[in-house]
Amino acid sequence: MTDSPGRTSPGSSPSDETDKATGPADEADKAGKADQEGLPAQWAQEQPPPGDWSASAQGPPRQRRGTRERARAQTDPGPGHGGAPGGVPGQPGQPGPQTGWQQAGRPQWGRPQAPQPGVIPLRPLQAGEIVEGAVRTMRIHWRAVLGISLTVAIGTQAVATVVDRLWDRGTPDLDPLGGATPETPQELVEAIGNGMGGIGVAWLLSLVGSITAAALLTVIVSRAVLGRPVTAREAWRSARPQLGRMAGLMVLVPMLLIGVFAVGIVWGLLVAAAGAERAGMSLTALGGLAAMVVATWLWIRYSLAAPALMLEKQGVAAAMRRSAKLVRGAWWRVFGIQLISILITALVGLMAQAVVLVFDVFVHGTGGQGQSVADATDWASLIEIGIAAVVSSALTLPVAAGMTALLYMDQRIRRESLDVELVRSAGEDK
Incomplete structure (x- = not known):
């Protein structure tokens, strides 16, 4: 038997003693009189859909009918029902049998939505919701986010520009416009080796900047999930005790x-x-x-180590083991979301470089066929490229770090029911 909203569930009540004193014959007489009058005294004007509703503890008891009698009452018109099968007593002309609160003009009792105190709903997330949550974090906490990302981008790009200008690179030898093309495999191997040095330094600096930004931005994302305000100074104060371990992590993973x-x-x-x-x-x-x-494979396996280190206050090895545990069984899903992050970063970087290229052509004009590739490596050109890189990094670092932090939380929600703890923590703030 299903209880209707607002009614008392079956059980012991003061009316139980009256039920014992009343015989079946008296109950049948009362039920017959009630049906002849059309609207019993204990019924309200608005009635829920017909069905097996529990009796209220305040009114006189009604005789329980069997399954066959209830089916006959829904199909055969009764006195005062206006000839409508399955009509509600006291409401003539009702259309056929009604099956739910929505058909009776009542609100439908659907599936409850997940609570969302902050930038994401506290439930397992889709890939689009992870991207949206990272962008929403950057939009809501733009002062702290852009302050951190700009500082990191300017510092790393300044070093990268100096290295790019001073490094003895062999890559111009691989370009038909930059010099002699390697004629033997030995010369090609040497040119690749020389070029890999500069590329490796630039990649290492980019990785260091990404992990450093992730250390501070993870704190902001963790507060944004709960709807708590945070400043760059508060993020620094919270992340500072873990910076030594973060330095160990950002040396160990790249070296691996x-x-x-x-x-x-x-x-x-x-x-x-x-x-x-x-x-x-x-x-x-x-x-x-x-x-x-x-x-x-190793990069994806340990891609969640940074948020695990920052939010769980663990060591380097423990954070790497924690990341491997969270990624286990979901490697392709984590890889797909991280690939989306890389594609977003590359797209924004290309757009920034295109803007700088258009500006450079507009200011300096185009060179002739004899223009040397070395002209593109002078300080003026490198500074322009560096500015474009700073702009793109300031926009992409928060998105990449935010997606990694939200992916870490999503994996914990799926495996460890972190959403229950987050809901409790968000409720304590109110």
Whole structure:
């Protein structure tokens, strides 16, 4: 038997004693008189849909009818029902049987929505909701977010610009406009090795900046999920005790990935140095491809270590184990969301570089066919490129760090019911 909203559930009540004193014959007489009058005295003007409703403790008891009698009452018109099958007593002309509160003009009792005290609903998230939550965090807390991202972007890009200008690179040798093209595999290997140095430094600086920004932005995202305001100074105060461990993490993870690449390509380089240049080149390419697969797997495996370290106050090794545990069984989902983050970063970077290129062409004009590639590496051009990189980093670092932090929370919600703890914590703030 289903209880209707607002009515007393079946159980012991003061009317139980009256029920014992009243016989079945008296109840049948009362029910018959009530049906002849059309509207019993204990019924209200608005009635819920017909069905098996529990009796109120305040009114006189009604005789319980069997399943066959209830079916006959819903299909056969009764006295005062206006001939409408299944009509509500006392309301003539009602259309056929009604099945729910929505048909009776009542609000429908649907599935309850997840609470959302902050930027995301506290339930398992879709990929689009993770992106939306990161963007919403940047929009709501733009002062703290942009202050942190601009500081990190300017610092890392300034160092990258100096390194890019002063580094003895071999990459111009690979460009037909920049100098002599390598004629032997040995020269090509040397050019690639020289170019990998500058690329490696730039990549390492970018990774350091991303992890440093993630350390502070993770604190902001964790507060934004609960709807709490936070400033850059408060984020710094909360993240400062963990910065030493974060430094260890941002050294260990890149060194691990670099080590994988070194192991992958060192055999081909040794073979090429021994004199078998073509075989060494082929072996280097295959080793680099295998190393890229392994490094990608490790990167996703430990991609949630930074938020785990910051929010759970764990050490470097414990945070890496925590990330591996959260990613286990959901590697492809984490990889897809991280790939979306990379695509967003690349798209914003290309847009910023296009704006700088249009501005440079508008100011300096286009060069002739004899323009050297070295002209694009002078200080003026590098500063323009650096400004574009700072703008793109200031916009993409919060999105990337926010998506990683929200992905970490989403994995904990799916595996450990973190949403229950977050709802409780959000309720304590009110």
